[in-house]
Amino acid sequence: MSYKPIDFLDERLGTAKFTRKSLNKIFPDHWSFMLGEIAMYSFFILLGTGVFLTLFFVPSSAPTVYHGSYAPLDGHVMSQAYASTLNLSFNVRAGLVMRQMHHWAANVFVAAIVVHLLRVFFTGAFRKPREINWLVGSLLLMLAILEGFLGYSLPDDLISGTGIRIAYSITLSVPVVGSYLASFLFGGQFPGDKIIPRFYTIHILLIPAIMAGLLGAHLAIMWHQKHTQYKGRGRTEKNVVGIAFWPAYAMQAGGFFFLTASVIAALGGLVQINPIWMYGPYIPYKVSYAVQPDWYMGWLDGALRLFPSWEIVGFGHMIPTIFFPAVLLPGITFGLLMAWPWIERRFTKDSQSHNLLENPRDNPWRTSIGVGVMAFYMVLFFASSTDVLANTFNLTLNFVLWAFRILVFVIPPIAAFVAYQLAKEARSVPLAGTPRKAMVIFRSPGGEYTTEESEPRSELVLKHSVFHGEEPLPLPEEARIHGQEVQTPVLEEERFVFSAPSAVAVVSEEIGERPSGGSGVYRIPRGAPGAGGGLFSPRGPRPASDGEDSEDEE
Amino acid sequence: MSSSTPELKQSQDKERLIKVSERRFERVVGVSFLLSFLATVGLGVVYWQGGQTQVEGALLFIALGGLGFGIVSWGKYLVPQGPYVQEREELQSPESEREAFVESLERGANQIQRRSFLVKMLGAAVGAFGIITLFPFIRSLGPQPKKMLYVTNWKKGSALVKADGTKVRATDLEVGGVLTVFPDGHPGGAISQTILIRPSFQDIVTKPGRETWGPQGYLAYSKVCTHAGCPVGLYQELTQQLLCPCHQSLFDVMTGANPVFGPAPRPLPQLPLYIDSQGYLRAQAGYDEPIGPGFWERGA
């Protein structure tokens, strides 16, 4: 069989070789590997809805008098940014659902990144050879938070305007260059008329472009290195066991995109987020109580609330108090985050490559440090709503603040200690990590009880799908690589020869062994049971002679 | 094939089960897609009729959810799942290749470095270009701060005006009243915004040296918080305290807006007031210190 486009592309780009390999790529199958996908799909939804919003949003601080359909603001002077956001919410068809989807997607995006990061951290997936991807992912998290803050600021409503005011003060607090930075960023004294257009450019162009690039790199590196996998039956450091990209994984992942979109659409249409019309336009002398940033900035806001009023003054200079919680803390946070793979390596002295993931209980130290750090940021996060908590639980504000100032030091060590003990405990349980067996209790007619072990649970799980085999099995014949190119540059002293295509040796199946260091081959299982036949002939209960299987193949 | 052995019977049973199961999943996927299709049609109709956010959201949920649920079910239950095994390729190149790479790199570098003067020239040219072209991306963005952070629009004799520009009379506020004021000519200013409070009818002395600053019980403080710059607009009348809504710094109005709680490091600067012959409130002078949050150049 031959398809025109395939021939067209292959003759010009040689794509068939690579794409075939990709189609047959194996992906380990586990729910915790879907977290990054949620983030990626949210990013796509952000791009799509974001493009829609740019068609209606006017990034300008120029004042305008509003005479739109939202009566409570009729006749108000406001920035064009705010007025256009009102119009896009009330007068553009499907505008509000798009805007709310954009905002919900942003909230889900950062949340998914964080949970994905936690999964990677606690399972040790960042270890060699994946440190680079850890860096890329950390950068993505940083940019996502920044991007979220910028987008939140764009509508120029009362709440977000107050946030920009705080951002100005934070910029101002940087030692030595702060006042210059602030003046350059805002084009002079706060508020000026430049910050909204500038935030807009950064929000819709600069950061998304960088993020798209980094996301591409993140995926490409993952693709190239192959995914990590949990320990389990037939899984080694040297193989990948899972479902094939084409069609099972592609369908599951593709379908998951639509599921992500559907959840975000349901939130976007049914649950109100950031009703800027209720907040009114930003006017510098107005302020609302209970101003909080979006959740992913909460830890910074919490730190701002908790940090004591220490200001360092001396030699005619000042380090403002907010420098410590708002500049130093994020600096340390992301610095340590990115350095973690190397920090850990200093202690473990482990220079091995790892493709098998660790169960968090098998590394109590890492787990307890992770839990402790997580607890620290959770406390800061909750501290960002001291006023709301005080109001909700009828406590005094003063009490809540002091409680958090103490808890931020008390909770993390306790959490870390508990995590360490739990991990140790779990590890000491006999047979921990092996497939569990249920004890089935039988009652005889005479009233006697006997117990019997059931089948291991893993096998029960496998029976979930009729197409799921029990032992890892090799790919079908055609999916294996029969020949493999070896590109050994022929090198001679001082003179170099490009290895011309004709020089590419084709190692045929007869060679059997792969040459050391060459690119990998699919294991050739001679006489493997159930192998052979059509595309991905199912294993297990299906009959081996599956000639009628051709329905799927058109 | 031989006649009915128990094994064959079992495998036939299994096959029958699989067939039934497959048909079931096909139906699930089909219904999913159908629902998605119907919801999408509905979405089109709703949109055409003028749109309604909640209906759009619900229909999008069904349309996208049906699609997603169908595709995933198909990919999960109707195509083989393996598990398959694949060997990992060695990421590391063979030693010889790495050595060869270094050699290639060095050979090229040697060829360049032979002309060391040109290398230096190139470095100078590229470096200069890089530094000079950086300027428009930084320096063009805004003015130097200079005195920007030290001055407000308050001057000696500035009348206090409301946000709408009308002047404030000494009779305007009752005891317990609060008002946001600006220097005449700059209503609504972000930096000059000042909060005017009247805790009493009597002159108030908040601190030594401020004997004349609070005529007839009027006190005026910069409304920009010394912590992170939020407007300190929250006046608790009974306790005579100003609370910042952003990070809950608390300032005591009667003692010169000293911070008594929360993260603010310094008191709010106080504006000295007087009442002119026509009964209007005016500023004796501008603020005697920079308002708002701290910055590097600011001494104490």
Next chain:
Amino acid sequence: MKFGKKLGGRVLFPVALGVAASVTGMALFSQGAAAATTPGSSNSSSTNSVTYGGTSGAGKAPITYLKLDPSTIALGKTLFVENCSSCHGDTAAGTSRAPNLQGLGAATIDFWISTGRMPLADPTVQATEKPSRFTRAQELAIDAYVSSLAPGGPAIPQVNLGAASLSAGQGLFSTNCAACHTITGVGDALAGGVYAPSLYPATTTQIAEAVRTGPGNMPRFGTGNLSTQQVADIVKYVKYLQHPNNAGGIGLGHVGPVTEGFVGILIGLGSLMIAGYWIGGRAR
């Protein structure tokens, strides 16, 4: 149909969820959103007692003051002696436990009684809003009695919303009220164990009374600060906030990004993680 029970459940669940969601969505929000999405219709919204931006009652005074009936003073005195005098004294002149009420004006008395804050349940904490102990006639009788003891103070305002401007009210509310009561009017905790209460249960008269008399920690807004017209405007906007335009869907209590964050993480990411659990499965 031979739907497998398990599978049938799998299909029916999302369908039922979707249908339920869309129906509730339509039922709950069609009113607010209709006003929002159709320009022009907002002027004649009949769902709220507030007329959007309308000035149908223009020409009439924005606030009139209630003239209390002198014949009710006797009844008022009886009620006062029964309910209030143990703290405020028989002639409302105050005791060591409670302040002097003479000369505060009918509006002050009316606010405290009609919002149920007085009589006080527990003298040590901030008076909280609760159902009033009296009928309206009884309340007015007490107001009449106390205000008859000494002249002065504002009378009980009656707001003519028809003569008030909603959009002017938004501007004034955001300047003068939002700093404590929040821009959506839900209220929040202040320093020292007190709080700015939610504005949602307040009546027009109570809002105007509160603005003018500054109960508790609230500042007082006299006529030099806010004109009568401006008070009416604020009242109109607060009444709007009690039934705001929730064009976006469920309002989440109007407390801003805190609840939004929880919904995003728990419902948004949570449901997607459940979906991922279904797709990805567990360790094998």
